[in-house]
Amino acid sequence: MKTVTNVRGFTFWGTHTGIKSKRRDLGLIYSKVPASTACVFTRNIVKAEPIKLMMERNWPGKSQVVAVNAGNANACTGKQGREGAEAMVKAAAEAFQISEDMVVIASTGVIGRTFPTEKVVQGIKDSVKKVTDRRVAASLFANAILTTDTFPKEEYSEFDLDGVSVRMGGVAKGSGMIHPNMGTMLGFIVSDIAISPELLDKALKEITEATFNMITVDGDTSTNDMLAVLCNGMAGNKEITDANDEGYKLFYAQLHQICENLAKLIVSDGEGSTKFIEYKVTGAKTVEEARKCVRTISNSALVKTAMFGRDPNWGRIIAAAGRSGADFDPDKTNLWLKTKKKVALLENGQPIEKNLTQVKQMMRSTHIIIILDLQAGEAEATGWGSDFSYEYVRINAEYTT
């Protein structure tokens, strides 16, 4: 099976440093040569120390090493945490014999606990000779960055450019639904394409809006959310520097697909969730309005509980759309529910009551697509969410007691 380890010039490792009692808790990515790098960070105003440190850098730029620890978020940790994050960068730079500004770090785990600097530093030192492109290293890395996730999230793809196959792989972790205040979304994507940092940054920012920012787990951003993409040029294509290049379009499509797939895997991984729901809004006046509309519907507790209860209560969807900020005429909207087939619930604002029994039956599926056509313009957006179950409530109730 092809994984991130197939991307030329990148090596990986995941190890156990003792932050967690038993499971792996430190992951490393190393690129043989400095890689064009773009990052996006959490918009939460409470930011973890590694996020603050990374945001002080001039991005887009170059980097060569990514070091990530799980088990401790290094957030709300003050001076000790800041020094810990700096020590993490320094340890990686020394171990890999590169300059400190070539090191990207991230943390995830519990907030507000003393950062275990010594364990992380020792773990980096111990792992530096272990990074490898052997298949297993993809699994070790993907597992080492998890917190409450129930499975690791990996993607891989390739496409041909200038007669070479450009390879790309990504690993992510999700925000555990059962820990809304502690969840973190981290994503690390590597490719061997040659592309300028500036163009990579442009692609990543646009794509993040359409993928990772279109999933809803708990409606909150965490203190530690971060996504980094490293492209080391070892595929040997002519460096892409122009957004009009054919190669840019191919790269953009590939990066989009990997981000979308990782985002969907994150949504699929919620303990209390029984359904994966795709929300598509078409006919909006602008993409921004379409996205707002998708986010409001997919985050609605009323919609989510209706999904869990297999209740074709389309009024809740229209009501959520109505308060989303998107401009449309309710008397013109179309609404469909789709599983294997597509069935109308509303046509030009008129309920199709005869379909309700069939739709209720279709809602037993674990994979549902909701399509809302506002008939107000040409723009559209898609997003993904889960439902809201007894189990979610039970787990959360137990968690807080």
Added chain:
Amino acid sequence: MKTVTNVRGFTFWGTHTGIKSKRRDLGLIYSKVPASTACVFTRNIVKAEPIKLMMERNWPGKSQVVAVNAGNANACTGKQGREGAEAMVKAAAEAFQISEDMVVIASTGVIGRTFPTEKVVQGIKDSVKKVTDRRVAASLFANAILTTDTFPKEEYSEFDLDGVSVRMGGVAKGSGMIHPNMGTMLGFIVSDIAISPELLDKALKEITEATFNMITVDGDTSTNDMLAVLCNGMAGNKEITDANDEGYKLFYAQLHQICENLAKLIVSDGEGSTKFIEYKVTGAKTVEEARKCVRTISNSALVKTAMFGRDPNWGRIIAAAGRSGADFDPDKTNLWLKTKKKVALLENGQPIEKNLTQVKQMMRSTHIIIILDLQAGEAEATGWGSDFSYEYVRINAEYTT
């Protein structure tokens, strides 16, 4: 990323039934049509109830559903366990509306605890409508069958035959090194190739000897070890019924590679392990002797501790070979250690002392290849093992107290 879910006509699911407190513990595989099926079972004389039940069947044959639970091995559970295994088969047959002899079951987890029949039966009923070929189902299944594994093990590949791409994917779980008496190796491989059950059985038995039976984790078989391969013919090739067919050779090579890769992933996943070691014995009189020799060396505690200690103590390797049952003349043997380069330790029975310092340095690698040439014949064998670390001892010591 392509996974088992890309294999035509197979769907999967993994769910939480409550056998484990938090993690997924029930996995299902469903084939749209009856699939040629071959199985291999543990040789341990103490067999779990699902193993006994499955061994009563006439294999090779056909099957359509695989149901696996983790968290309880259903071994040493007597009449209650037997009835539980039968109920598991019955529930899957009823849920998928197929006959009971189309159901394959397996269990893994704690030995000697009452089998949670109700949870497993309910889990099967709840999952029957959820099985899907969506990407996430591969991860859910791979995670639902784990016990002490630190990461799920998945493989996938395809090859062209009769103008169609034949797809194959596999999922395995390993035997946790830290629980030598509770570990189980399970493997489930699916393909859409059309092949007769008899020929599939022949391939599987031969390949198992060269792959899963050539890894060493703790030198023991478990009560629950099992490997099943299902081929449902949905690729549309002409059914392979002759071992001389070109298609059989291609299929054989692909199945071999997937089994070998899964076996290697199992070896890579041991909490206490710091190294992955490949042992290759060449120049043996017979394949059986070569395999015995590999197994004896890779299982030797002296060799394993030397590997951990980076001690180029080749005498232990020769000593293990000497007691393995393989016939050879020690004065003619060659021995190499290989990482990125290959360095001789012994040539025609003569130690190459000048290389020892270099070899000691090479042994810092996490991936080491040992090549022993017996110069006694033409047969060879390869196997894989891990080292024996302080951590392994510490964990085991703590486990028994």
